[in-house]
Amino acid sequence: MQNPPKTLPELKAIVAERYSSLSKRLAQVAQYLLDNPDEIAFGTVAVISKDAGVHPSTLVRFANTFGYSGFSEMQGLFQQELLQDTPSYQERIRLAQQEMHDEGTVQEPHLLNQFVSANTKALEHLAQSVPLRDMERAIDILVNAKATYIVGVRRAFVVSTYFSYALQHIDRRAYLIDGVGGMYKEQASTMMAEDALIAISFYPYADETQNVVVSAIDKKVPLILITDSSLSPLASIAEVCFVVKEAEVHTFRSLSTLLCLAQSLAIGLAYRLENQQKN
Amino acid sequence: MQNPPKTLPELKAIVAERYSSLSKRLAQVAQYLLDNPDEIAFGTVAVISKDAGVHPSTLVRFANTFGYSGFSEMQGLFQQELLQDTPSYQERIRLAQQEMHDEGTVQEPHLLNQFVSANTKALEHLAQSVPLRDMERAIDILVNAKATYIVGVRRAFVVSTYFSYALQHIDRRAYLIDGVGGMYKEQASTMMAEDALIAISFYPYADETQNVVVSAIDKKVPLILITDSSLSPLASIAEVCFVVKEAEVHTFRSLSTLLCLAQSLAIGLAYRLENQQKN
DNA sequence: TAATTTATAGAATAAACGTTCTAAATTTAC
DNA sequence: GTAAATTTAGAACGTTTATTCTATAAATTA
Structure with missing residues (x-):
């Protein structure tokens, strides 16, 4: 060499x-x-x-x-x-925008930067808007649940899969209601009052999710809802309801804050379980 | 002093x-x-x-x-x-810590705040570390692909589901290789050279994903890889490779930056397709 | 100006430094 | 399964390190 x-x-x-x-x-x-x-x-x-x-x-x-x-x-x-001068993040944005201007051509700023900006803002909003009390209540429910069912379709399905992964990761019984084979009803039918249901639902509030939730409520299964509006049709019947405003870039809604919330819940639960074990 | x-x-x-x-x-x-x-x-x-x-x-x-x-x-x-990455981030942390101090009570900071901090930092790092060129190359591949296959297990599965959702949302043929019924091989078998494969793989680099990727490479299917290290076993055979460092809070790895990258790719693709249509 | 305090540069020191050399261990080749 | 080659860890090396101590120089005060 x-x-x-x-x-x-x-x-x-x-x-x-x-x-x-x-x-x-x-x-x-x-x-x-x-x-x-x-x-x-x-x-x-x-x-x-x-x-x-x-x-x-x-x-x-x-x-x-x-x-x-x-x-x-x-x-x-x-x-x-x-x-090497690593200009601060804001400065880089500014430079990029200026560069765009200089070139005259109307081109997109680096998409990633737009997303990072949007998601960062959304994350900060999340930290401010979610009451600590709701986190605690949700964790209470999850601690006491013998099993946790999770339902969410389309965009919300992404968050559902994370919950499913994270809960199983900390040795909780998690059942993802994914509707494989069109069996939403069947998958939801084994829920019991001592379980818990996490439902993630955004406008236009899919029927699949609604149906699962309704059948859960019938069985007195406690519901943790994650949604986009406090006027969501399920909000009033939920034990705990998290209203999450997602970042949006050019009409595309993000998922970062949802994932962030999901993680916080999962880890909060993990902590609680650890502490219980000690006592 | x-x-x-x-x-x-x-x-x-x-x-x-x-x-x-x-x-x-x-x-x-x-x-x-x-x-x-x-x-x-x-x-x-x-x-x-x-x-x-x-x-x-x-x-x-x-x-x-x-x-x-x-x-x-x-x-x-x-x-x-x-x-220090960015002054803005640093300042936020400092302020948050000072605020805690002022309250007098030495308490664990709100879990959500820890996540927001960690994710924010990771996001900013992402924007700096991902070359615009790689984004463009990845989008090139996706534009030319007749169909896009997506594979990723466990934690990476969450990202896979998002890709699947987002691509279908913009009317692209997206096939999620989810291994339902143990049919990884079968699901991957229909891939062809004019398609594309998005693989998401983290340590310890699951065999399922590896196998799908290898069979894709055999068929000359272009590979877009999202992984956690440039030393990942698949990195060398990928057409484009994104190395993403995820935020970590108490040994729990986050997903925010991955989702952020995924979104950016999806929307970048959407734009490109729109512009093509106009011309 | 003389006395006293303060600041400085230089020498001394022990610890830590990066590096080299060598014997043992491991891998490779036959 | 043995021999050769490579890789490794360890000890030893001379330097350089940051720091302390001390005599001298400078500044300040009376």
Whole structure:
């Protein structure tokens, strides 16, 4: 190796390329290097090697393998990268917009930026608008539920699958009512009063979801509702109701805040269960 | 001096304030410190002192004067500053923490707030790290695809369902390979070279997903991969590869940024199709 | 101006640094 | 299954590190 990469992106590319042919320990370093560039920029050989779980000399060998005289030389790339003016997020948006203006052509700003902006705002709104009390009540219900059923269609189905995944992840009985084989009714029929139902429903409030909820209410199954309006037809019969305003970009509704809420509920539940176990 | 500043902006403010009452050499250091923060972040005492035209020990005295145990402690602030992603984010965290402090009660911050913080940060990172070019290439592939297959299991399944929903929403043929009835192979068997495959795969890289991808590659189906590391086993064979770092709160990985990316792709595709139609 | 305080530079020090060399361990090849 | 080659961890290396201590220089005060 004679021509070591001169910039971090180049190095990363080459490391990724050669990764599969690296020995065990060198691969370990490669992994760490790609995942924790910041640590490498500031850390010492001793600290980094410990953190990456390899011997200090392995770092030097790694650097040598990629053509550097030693670890320090390679480390320089990581420092260099950090020094490159990383303009703040807002500034980048501003620059992008200005660039658009300058070019004269009416083109889209980087779509990702629009989404990030929109979702960030929506997330902040979420934190402000959801009462802590509702979170606690919802978690109460989930703690006491022998099983948790989840229903939601189309866009809401995405959130349903997350709930299903997350709850099973923390060893809760979760049943996703997905209507496979057109069996909404059948899947919902095993719900009992000591269970719980999480329903996610947005305008235009699909009948499938409504029907499942109604049959649950008949059986006195407590309902946690996640919806887009406090005037949603199910809002009044829900034990707990979360009203979530999603970000919207060019008429496309987002899901980030919903997922964020779902996660918070799942982890809140996990905590509660842990604490119960201790006592 | 007992309470040294904990952030670089604070330190800078105090240095400026006390500047006029500093001795000759300390003032020299102050000058240098305010002008060359980056050098201080990475340099050694020897290098910095030489560059600033003072004796090495002067740097230590300077740090002591402002309440630090030594130069290294003060240097930490300069490093920290370089790591900070965006001022806006940092400020939010700081304010939130201060608010907590003001209340007097030392309590766990509202879970939702933790998530919002983590997700916000991850979102901003996403916008910076995903190259516009990759977005365009991915959209190119999706535009040209007669049908789009989507595969992802467990956590990634949530994202898959979103893709499936979003693509069908804009009248694209989208086939979700969900493995219902254990038919991963069968569902994947109808893929053809003029289609496209979106695969979402995270460590520990499920076999189900791998198998589907391999059979797609055999048929020359272009692959758009969304994964968590550029060292992912599928990364090297993908046409386009998005590496997404998800937010993490108490070992629970988030999905917000993934959804954000998915949305951006879907809407980017929708736009492109609209524009094509016009021409 | 002399005395006293304060600030400085230099020497000294021990700890930590990155690196090299070597023997052991592991993998690969036959 | 043995031999060769590669990879590894460990010890040892000379440097460099940040810091402390101290004699000297400068500034301040009386």
